[in-house]
Amino acid sequence: MSFLTPLYLLAGLAVLAPILAHLIRSRPRDVIDFSSVLFLDPSAPRLTNSSRIEQWMLLLLRSLILLALAFAFARPYLKTFVQQTAAAEPGKVRLLLIDASASMKRPGVWEEAIEKAKDYLSKSAPADSLAVYLLTDRLEPVVSLDQARQGPAQSQALALQGLDGLSPTWFASDIGKGLVQALELLSEEPHENDQGQGQGQSVRSAQIALASDFQQGSSLETLGSIQWPSDIPLIPLVCRPNLASNASVTLLSNIDPKEQESSDGSVRVAVRNSIHASTERFRLHWLDPTGRPLEPNATEVYVPAGQQQIVSMACPEQVDPRAPRILELQGDEQAFDNRQYYYRGRKVSAKAICIDSRQRDPKESLWYFALRVPVSQPGLVVQWEHKDPSDSLESDSQAPPRWVVASSDLSPTCAQRLKPWIEQGLHVLWVLDRPWQAEDARATDLNDANAVSVLKNWFDEDSIGISEADSSRYHLLQDIDMTHPVFSAFADPKYNNFSKVRFWHHRRMEGIDSESWRVLAKFDDGQAAMLQRPLGKGMVTVLTSGWQPIESQLALSSKFVPILTSLFELGNPPPDQADYRCGDAVPASLIEQGWRSNVRRFDTPGIFTLNAPSGESVAIESLSVESRPTDKPLDVASDRASLASQGESIAVNLPRSECITDPIDLEEFSRFGVPIDSRNITQVDRERTFRANQLAEQLEANQRGWWWLLLFVLLFAGLESVVTALRSRGRAMLTPSP
């Protein structure tokens, strides 16, 4: 027997009320005065005394009335008539994501995650397809959806087996991105109408479970880019660490790289404490790469719970400020984020050459202004060299210059020497800073011949002609290509006013091939002011006017230094980033320098350095072996012995987001429209339940059990009336009339 509204059966408990009323002795209302209680023993009212129930028949009838009413309201029906039409329901597609980020290394978190994952998998139906993925900043399959789809029967065992041997990584987690990728995987699931799924099968509902610590460092922003389907619920398997308290230390190095260039080697570090912190006093101290303390005394830091403190940590004395070292936070029980590896790279010396005649007045020459432009970068010290066109560049062949600025005095010989460097990647700025006067025989003879030969030497073109432009009035720049890196710094309307940079003289280049030359800026008479053309791996930039005051106001304007710096950085791009994080790809610049790696990204924090034990094979090994939790070394090799001899190192740190371990509010998912309730039933389940309810209602309406029960109620009520009447009559006869 089943019930349509079984909750009404609880009303049957009302039958206890009259029974209890019979059994419980109520406190007498009337108080009777008596002369003395001297002879009375105290007697407490007893709760149960079956002998007190005198009206058994009445009690039975009234209880039956209540029970029958409760049953009637529960609307019973016999299920034996229900046809068991339960068709083979298709299993669900369950996608289990396990957060394997660094924060899961906290004690107790990973074990709980694996336990909850196993529990989740074991509770799945046999027909369910189970896929398991590791979630870091991307999804990595343990049991892929394809594997799960091929054998739903074995997928549970396969998934459970796949959980063994997993361990958290040092990567960051991006829950939003991971969930979006999981959704994309599910969208590739064959639809119900697809061939091969069989006819008559219902929709295979999907479900995503995420075992994670749901730390605030995990980004959810990616979820905002999609419309989450309402029929795919997210089941959070929240794992909490044994200790909620956590503090972390972060080097604030890349906020302002130039600040790190302080002479004393001090760095700013941020110490963050979690909201539920139990400790607020910590110590910071430096270690060498092998883990030995570099200084006897540690720096005390007080960080209240939920706050962040920024401390300037000086470099220990007698230690090279640029030497690799480790900053360790002591006093925190969660050790995974208590070390920061510090190495800023070796300073590289380089030179830039300005080729200009020394015979000229310095104020009218190019080099006087060029040599004052600071083009040094973090890790790269650039020294300017001024050379006369007559000087030979041969002596510098071992160390090619990083940048060459040449004036109109550039000789064909020099141009010839520069060409192979340009083809290997050198950038040359050629400034036509001399008036181009045809009547000047010396100039014509020299310049014309030089210029044509230089251009012919570099580009094998004879069609280009150079002549002096009209200088009756000054000219301004126009049609500046703000998208080009040279001028992109001026793209903002606040800085793009070039009207104060007046050019008194400039040259005109004719016969320029617009396909090979790129004009970056023009004068207001339509002539090219700055134009570029690649040559091999290098680049030749031509400025058709000088920057000295007799030529223009460029050297005196605020635009001069940014333009020249941009031109320098065009050929010498600054390092991608000063510090590397776990999960970052091995930078392309290192690959270009000849490094080889069998991994594409750093997978563990530490300081890695180049060693050259023998021959061409050079392996990078971590010096801080004890700090590495895994035995899997970063196996990067290089065949460039020069780098190895310099002992180049890399500091790889924990991703910054992993240090923010306070738990996220699960309501955040609702903000992105992700249904978060683990008890959420899918639409299919709802339809199935609805259908079953309809069938039950129909059966109940046909059997009309409640009608019979109501009949019983009336019968019992009538009997009760008769019994009551008989008893009252009998009592009246027994009671003597006064």
Added chain:
Amino acid sequence: MSNAKEAESDATQGSKWIDLKTLMAVRNLQWRAQKVVDGFQTGLHRSPKHGFSVEFSEYRPYSVGDDPKTIDWKLYARSDRYYRKRFEDETNRRCYLVIDQSKSMQYGSIAYTKYEYARTLIATLALFLLRQRDAVGAVTFDQRVTDWLTARFRTGQFQRILSMLSKPCAGQSTDLTAPLEQIAQLVQHRSLIVIVSDLMVSPDALKAPLAFLRARRHEVVLLRVLDPMELRFHYEKPVLIRDVESGEERFVDPAIVGESYQRNFHNHRSELTEILTPLGIRCVDFQTTDPMELVLSSFLSMREAVGSP
């Protein structure tokens, strides 16, 4: 007790005694007492209103210091000598009627309370004794002696006793120890002390003061007045009982405590007997439904027994 039972059986016949319900319905206490005593003496004397109960005893020569009013002037006229005439009444008893005015005496399950019954009984005894020319005093007490009337035989004594009994009683609890000790100290001459009370106290508390009274050579008679409900303790259903003296409330299920009440009551009575018998004190229980004549009769028989050597 046997007398009480016998009287109870007679009372049920309703013919031999004055109807107590009717008697108690009359408010005049003097009338009540007179009716009872008249009815009682009808059976004892032929003419109770004639002659003197004061009988001539002897003549004694007058000596200085004797009361001159006792001189028999007729004999002086005949013999020219002073003789004192001694009368029987000088040998009559002094009797103190002591009535308990505690709150427990205010209880009554029938039309009148135990105190009302005891008051009538005291008035009856007083009238009866005064008619016998005994000196009668009265004492009321609750926790202590509240009113005192020295035993005398003189005109108006009965009225004084009635007046004392008419005062409203404001007693709280029953404490016989202090009042009895007080009485023992106040009553100098050997007297008969009749105590009318319900004796709702611990028997041990009675022992010392009664022994003190007996040591002062007083004769003590205890007339214990009880309500029929106190004897039977019969309630149909569980009740919450409040002690009229202490105000203590106690839940009572008669089905449970009925037996123990009876047992406790009889134990109390037995203890009383055990204490009173060695002291030579008799105690008789009366219900408030017992006829006054019966009580009076019991009192006389008791008095004879007490007075007998």
